[in-house]
Amino acid sequence: MPIIATQGLTMRFPRVTALDDLSVAVEPGVVGLVGANGAGKSTLIKILLGLLPPSAGTATVLGLDIAREGVRIRESVGFMPEYDCLPPDVSATEFVVHMARMCGLPPTAARERAADTLRHVGLYEERYRPIGGYSTGMRQRVKLAQALVHDPKLVFLDEPTNGLDPAGRDEMLDLIRRIGAEFGISVLVTSHLLGELERVCDHVVIIDGGKLLRSQAVEAYTAASGVLTVEVDEGRDDLGRRLHDQGVSVRPEGRFLVIDIAGETTYDLIRDGVADLGLRLIRMEQRRHHIEEVFQAEPPQPQPPATQAPQAPQAPQAAPGPQQGAPR
Amino acid sequence: MTTSTIHDIGYRHYDGRRNGRAYVLRSLYVHNVRAAFGLGRPARAKVMPFLLAAIMLLPAAGSVAVVAVTDQADALMRYSSYATVLQVIIAIFLATQAPVLASRELRFHVVPLYFSRPVGHLDFVLAKVAAMTTALFALIAVPVTVLYVGGLVTKVPDSTAQLGRYLAALVGCALFAVVLASIGMVVAAFTPRRGFGVAAVIAVFMLSSTFVLIIQGIAEARTNFTLSGWVGLFAPFNLVDIVQVRLLGAEKSAVQVPPGVGGGVVALALCAAIVLGSIAVLYRRFRKAGLS
Numbered sequence: 001m002p003i004i005a006t007q008g009l010t011m012r013f014p015r016v017t018a019l020d021d022l023s024v025a026v027e028p029g030v031v032g033l034v035g036a037n038g039a040g041k042s043t044l045i046k047i048l049l050g051l052l053p054p055s056a057g058t059a060t061v062l063g064l065d066i067a068r069e070g071v072r073i074r075e076s077v078g079f080m081p082e083y084d085c086l087p088p089d090v091s092a093t094e095f096v097v098h099m100a101r102m103c104g105l106p107p108t109a110a111r112e113r114a115a116d117t118l119r120h121v122g123l124y125e126e127r128y129r130p131i132g133g134y135s136t137g138m139r140q141r142v143k144l145a146q147a148l149v150h151d152p153k154l155v156f157l158d159e160p161t162n163g164l165d166p167a168g169r170d171e172m173l174d175l176i177r178r179i180g181a182e183f184g185i186s187v188l189v190t191s192h193l194l195g196e197l198e199r200v201c202d203h204v205v206i207i208d209g210g211k212l213l214r215s216q217a218v219e220a221y222t223a224a225s226g227v228l229t230v231e232v233d234e235g236r237d238d239l240g241r242r243l244h245d246q247g248v249s250v251r252p253e254g255r256f257l258v259i260d261i262a263g264e265t266t267y268d269l270i271r272d273g274v275a276d277l278g279l280r281l282i283r284m285e286q287r288r289h290h291i292e293e294v295f296q297a298e299p300p301q302p303q304p305p306a307t308q309a310p311q312a313p314q315a316p317q318a319a320p321g322p323q324q325g326a327p328r
Numbered sequence: 329m330t331t332s333t334i335h336d337i338g339y340r341h342y343d344g345r346r347n348g349r350a351y352v353l354r355s356l357y358v359h360n361v362r363a364a365f366g367l368g369r370p371a372r373a374k375v376m377p378f379l380l381a382a383i384m385l386l387p388a389a390g391s392v393a394v395v396a397v398t399d400q401a402d403a404l405m406r407y408s409s410y411a412t413v414l415q416v417i418i419a420i421f422l423a424t425q426a427p428v429l430a431s432r433e434l435r436f437h438v439v440p441l442y443f444s445r446p447v448g449h450l451d452f453v454l455a456k457v458a459a460m461t462t463a464l465f466a467l468i469a470v471p472v473t474v475l476y477v478g479g480l481v482t483k484v485p486d487s488t489a490q491l492g493r494y495l496a497a498l499v500g501c502a503l504f505a506v507v508l509a510s511i512g513m514v515v516a517a518f519t520p521r522r523g524f525g526v527a528a529v530i531a532v533f534m535l536s537s538t539f540v541l542i543i544q545g546i547a548e549a550r551t552n553f554t555l556s557g558w559v560g561l562f563a564p565f566n567l568v569d570i571v572q573v574r575l576l577g578a579e580k581s582a583v584q585v586p587p588g589v590g591g592g593v594v595a596l597a598l599c600a601a602i603v604l605g606s607i608a609v610l611y612r613r614f615r616k617a618g619l620s
Contacts, residue, residue: 104347
């Protein structure tokens, strides 16, 4: 059963269309939701929480309908907003206990779960101090803890790595990986950075301007491409010229040669070429795709046309468009 | 202090009890009542509410002491006049604490965290208004109770009538609490900055009562007591006093009240309209904040 499924989901605000006929289904696991700022990520989360009725279309979360069973959805999911949402004058413990009670946990259970969860996200003695004195990294952990404290089946994490330094970012990503793998909680995590989602997600959904650009497993994005990278110690150009004369499609790229694989014979030609020229072969590997390539105007390889939007996708950071000001 | 090592026992799922709406509503209410007195927050948050509560007790304690020493039964303050006499203190309490309940969670964007949980918008608003009402009721009713108990101890005569007046005054206190809480919460909810919130609530109470007092002064100078009474509807303390006088049989504490039971019914209807209107306005305010 998909944890999230939308059919023709559309959200129009007076001046912008935040979501445009979005149909997507994702299975349990860690799911990345990628898009530029204003691509409709936060709006989608609000709709999936049952807080914002969509202009058109339907959706289910954990098999529950967003329009009719919003309360039951909210009992079983956690939400970590992208903005700062913590009162500065209470301690993390006090705050997380309160939030646990707001999910219906009895007082004792709320305290136990709050202590457990804060420990899992990596807050120890400092959890008794007022939140106002916390660093950004600690605040992000408290926000994560309040989303997990009631042991949800699914958490929505909106830009959890925002504002973190590289070390904090790595720790947060590890934590997200653990939530999915060890805790057994499905995760929908948004980001505008593809690289970090590639590291933690099983499945990535890319939206742009409220439209679905692509939805597939991470392996599919990073599948082996039909390109070999060959690195030789010296005589790169000799090898390139020889292969070119033999009718192999080859081009230099930095210290490497990039060679299109035409078939099994390509490997033999490279091997023979290297041997005959007496070169030292350092590396010969099949190149893998990166998720980023989805956003490049001209993909190096023809992409499966499955769900590609008709217009040329733009790089995520450089896609202002009319949706920039989509209300949160 | 215990020295402990942290053992990683892995993640444990929670499969215990999850209580329903009534528990969540009750927890929210208790949380807000505590917040109104600064409980669960640093010490400096407790100073103002408890200082004001102490000041509220002083006249009652003093009055009982005077009765005990002089044996003059009529030195005991009237129960129903207590809120009117100490309206400045009550207004300051409301002005400092209503923003804590109404705008603190708006200012720090905590509100969406409630509505992404099984907390209803109306429940959320009702819990907050009820909590502010409870805090104000405690603030006013405790000194009134001190007066009554003090009266019993010092053997003020006519104890049956005293009990009647005391119970009527408690109803009056509850009405004061709910009307003042409603007004204060709405004003505070629309002034997200705390300083502005305090100033705005004070301003609403001071300006309305000053305005009403000026009109009443002019009207009484022209011996138009009817106008003077009806104008009283526009100042919150005067408004509730009208209900106390006309429907609960108290003596008037405000400058003037409109005539007859009709005046009391109009005042009570206006109180109800203020409370329901405030809840509707707060509902829309928090609902909008839940989506931001």
